Amino acid sequence: MSDERQNPAEPTTEADLDPGHYHLRLYVAGQTSKSLAAMANLKRFCEEHLAGRYDIEVVDLMTNPQLAAGDQILAIPTLVRRLPSPLKRIIGDLSNTDKVLVGLDIRPKVDAP
């Protein structure tokens, strides 16, 4: 189990240096409607609020089931904000915009300027 946990933690070395960088990982299980909706919603948010300082990694648990335990995935779809810390989990198809923004701590940043 412990080695499974390390697998998703490997990437994003250059992004670690940038404190404002968002490293997001979206867990889905197959091409369900909820997954597709979540992916579309996520792309839209990021382009609107985090343009240029984000990267998205999509993990399909149907093909990589061993990755589910590492990020404590239960619900599908789950969006994990790996950076900036602390780690955040947002579950659902991301259709509630306000909650996503609060969950990713984007709202305050947007409101400030």
Place this chain on the structure above:
Amino acid sequence: MASEAEQHPTLPKVETGITGFDEITFGGLPAGRPSLVCGAAGCGKTLFATTFLVNGATLFDEPGVFMSFEERAEDLVANVASLGYDLDRLVAEGRIAIDHVRVERSEIEETGEYDLDGLFIRLGYAVDTVKAKRVVLDTIETLFSGFSDASILRAELRRLFGWIKDRGLTAVITGERGEGQLTRQGLEEYVSDCVVLLDNRVEDQITTRRLRVVKYRGSAHGTNEYPFLIDAEGISVLPVTSADLDYAAPGGIISSGIAGLDEMLEPGGFHRGSSILISGEAGTGKTMISSSMIDAACRRGERCMSFVFEESGDQICRNASSIGLDLAQHVQAGLLRFEAARPSLFGLEMHLARMHRDIDRFDPSLVVVDPLSALRGPATEMQATILRMVDLLKCRGITALFTSLRIDGAVDLADDFGVSSLMDSWIKLQSVEANGERSRTLYVIKARGMRHSHQVREFLMSDAGIRLIDAYIGPSGVLTGTARLIQEAEEQAAALRRRQENERRRREATRRRLSIERQIAELEAGLEAAEEEERLLLGENEAREARIASDRREIAKRRGAAG
């Protein structure tokens, strides 16, 4: 009921390997279905589930997946290590997979629709990895604290249990006991095949764990509350309510190790497999008599187990050496085992449960409970417990020796916890206090199936063992101790007097006989003298007559007559 279940094997079952549980469910948990194990905090749900899984992997070659929603894998491993379960090794060998599912409400933000496919994927992945046949979900209700949308959760749980059935996995799902229902979230609605309720009740500051099979669809099961035990040996359930009286009475007579006591019983000892009660006041020698019996059994090469509630095993060994019994050698030889525990350590049920398990493991032919009266509890429960204890031993053909402390000195048949009727033999020890001293006496109140002495015997304990002496029954009662010695001396003196009198009378008779003989001799001598005289007189007469005749002839010749 058991035979019925065997005759109609309608429902395939999976053994849990938990002592006793498989008996009361006639085979274990339903195979390929989820079962619910519920109970309040700290009543052993996780342990039950872990045992089910570990036994599956080690005893029945059925790998398992432990999905923990509460404890981390490391904590789980540490917690069950005390029971001798090496989860780390089983995980390394690929026979068990542990997945800790952490549900942290603060880390989860819900936005829109979701399902629990992640959980399914994780479980499925773990099951596939070890090719599991058994699954534990502990405690899945934790999910309800992590997700706010209960309706989604309920739908997903229903789907999960359906999925478990489809995969043919035998699952144990644990649930926290809720108010008014078996589990907080009403899991019993989804898991309806088999529901086991664990309970941990405190009465008089003593905790007793109990287990009950609430329901078992499609199968007969024991419906009572059964005590169960968690200790260093794991978990064991006791189907102790099965008090059938159909046990076989084993043959044979066993010696009590005390020659005098054996003599009091007509066959020369107790029946094998009988239950013997030794009652008496403090200091009457109950433990010494039981020690003698243990020693005798061990010398015959039989295994003995002694449950002691007031002393330690070492102490009993030491005390027994004062009457010349070396119990320590039997302990070393593995023939004798002492199980010492304070009576207040557990409730009655737990004591019984512990004894049950220890007896099954050690397989003794003689069991000593010393003293029975140390066990405390409500009178009714007390009698029921002792009844089951006696049955437990009887159905195994084990000779049982119980000692019981009696406060009073009188022959009161009331204060025996109502156990006397359960006992086959009853030896009563009594201290007799008279003439400023106490002495120990013993008598047999009853001995089923044998004639026995009704006499009160005094017994002495010395470094040569226990020796029984016939007690003297005088006009003022039983004479013991010094009084008995005085009586003995008096009897000896009387015997001496009688012997001397006899001697005197015999000498007198001899003297008289001799005197008569002397008289006879004198008379005979007189007779002889008289006869001699008579003979002499007769001779003189003849001589005189002859002389007269010759004289006549002379005279005639001189006269010249021709005659």
